[in-house]
Amino acid sequence: MADVLSQSEIDALLSALSSGEIQPDELPKEEEKQKVKLYDFTSPQKFTKEHMRTLEHIHDSYARIISNYLTAQVRNNVKIKIESVEQITYEEFIHSVPNPTFLTIFRMPPLSGTILFETNPQFVYQILDVLLGGSGNGKYNKTREITDIDKNIIIKINKGLIDNLKLAWGDVVNVEPEIETLETNPALNQALGPHEPVALITFSTDMGMNHNFIHMCIPYLSIEKVLDKFIVQNLYQENNEEVVRESRERLRKRLDIVEVPVTAKLGATNITVEDFLRLSVGDVITLDNKCNSPIPIYIYDALHYVGAPGVIGKNMGVKILDNIDKDVENYE
Numbered sequence: 001m002a003d004v005l006s007q008s009e010i011d012a013l014l015s016a017l018s019s020g021e022i023q024p025d026e027l028p029k030e031e032e033k034q035k036v037k038l039y040d041f042t043s044p045q046k047f048t049k050e051h052m053r054t055l056e057h058i059h060d061s062y063a064r065i066i067s068n069y070l071t072a073q074v075r076n077n078v079k080i081k082i083e084s085v086e087q088i089t090y091e092e093f094i095h096s097v098p099n100p101t102f103l104t105i106f107r108m109p110p111l112s113g114t115i116l117f118e119t120n121p122q123f124v125y126q127i128l129d130v131l132l133g134g135s136g137n138g139k140y141n142k143t144r145e146i147t148d149i150d151k152n153i154i155i156k157i158n159k160g161l162i163d164n165l166k167l168a169w170g171d172v173v174n175v176e177p178e179i180e181t182l183e184t185n186p187a188l189n190q191a192l193g194p195h196e197p198v199a200l201i202t203f204s205t206d207m208g209m210n211h212n213f214i215h216m217c218i219p220y221l222s223i224e225k226v227l228d229k230f231i232v233q234n235l236y237q238e239n240n241e242e243v244v245r246e247s248r249e250r251l252r253k254r255l256d257i258v259e260v261p262v263t264a265k266l267g268a269t270n271i272t273v274e275d276f277l278r279l280s281v282g283d284v285i286t287l288d289n290k291c292n293s294p295i296p297i298y299i300y301d302a303l304h305y306v307g308a309p310g311v312i313g314k315n316m317g318v319k320i321l322d323n324i325d326k327d328v329e330n331y332e
Contacts, residue, residue: 056201058169059082060081063082063203067079073157073160076208083204086200087199087200090192094189100121100185101121102154103183104155104162106177106179107180108175108176110174110175110226112224113222115217118214119154120212121146122212123210123214146184165177173229196220196221198220200217201215201216202214264307266287268287269287294308303324305320305322306322307321
């Protein structure tokens with residue numbers, strides 16, 4: 001049986017350490033014991049480390065996407081980042097969320113079953129305050145009764161948040177999120193068995209002076225059919241020419257709808273203020289450019305092309321004759 005130090009011996013040892021009479025390295029070290037990790041057979045670890053890393057990768061991108069979405073919705077800076085990804089049981093998740101809360105239940109085909117998205121009441125009340133004309137800088141610790149108006153407003157916000165999962169999951173599998181309902185009492189939702197393993201993804205939210213959390217609960221049964229795609233190497237696979245070609249085509253289509261200002265400069269001249277004040281309809285101003293000379297064409301404020309003015313139907317137009325920078329073709 002190991003020797004047990006008395007309180008006086010402990011005090012003497014601490015006193016010797018503080019006075020420098022002995023060094024910590026001189027203390028006898030206990031023999032290293034074999035570490036034993038407890039395993040709960042009622043909640044098996046079905047998610048592997050690779051699965052958890054993939055989920056973290058997906059929802060790290062999702063956090064950045066919804067940060068931009070909420071910032072645009074509330075016209076206020078909203079910072080969202082992923083805090084943790086862990087496996088727990090469904091019962092532990094339900095007991096961890098407050099009551100009442102805003103629990104959005106949705107499906108995400110081709111994933112199976114339902115997924116839960118829990119938004120903390122304090123965070124929701126802050127969003128509602130801003131959307132209804134408030135500053136969003138108050139304290140929202142007191143839980144008040146959730147009204148139908150609150151539900152109708154927040155379900156539109158949550159629909160936007162959940163729709164953005166389509167972008168975040170695009171590298172793994174193409175999903176189509178569909179909201180089913182919004183619950184305020186988590187205890188009433190019995191979609192899964194109490195010991196069913198789920199992945200709990202926790203996000204922290206910072207808006208103004210308030211710091212809150214939102215959670216997403218993904219059951220193992222939901223992603224079981226697509227686990228073969230949860231391989232990290234597949235997320236960065238670039239040797240598939242078809243995938244690369246489709247990605248470029250999607251990017252090109254997204255760029256095609258972007259509007260940019262185009263300006264054609266016919267010429268310039270200098271006149272006096274007196275001449276300017278005397279201008280009337282029908283007067284002719286002589287420019288420094290000939291009618292048959294090319295004119296510069298600007299994209300934003302940068303010179304890119306030269307062209308010739310003309311008429312397209314009943315509208316005035318300009319025809320592009322040449323590129324100023326020939327290397328532009330190499331960037332396309």
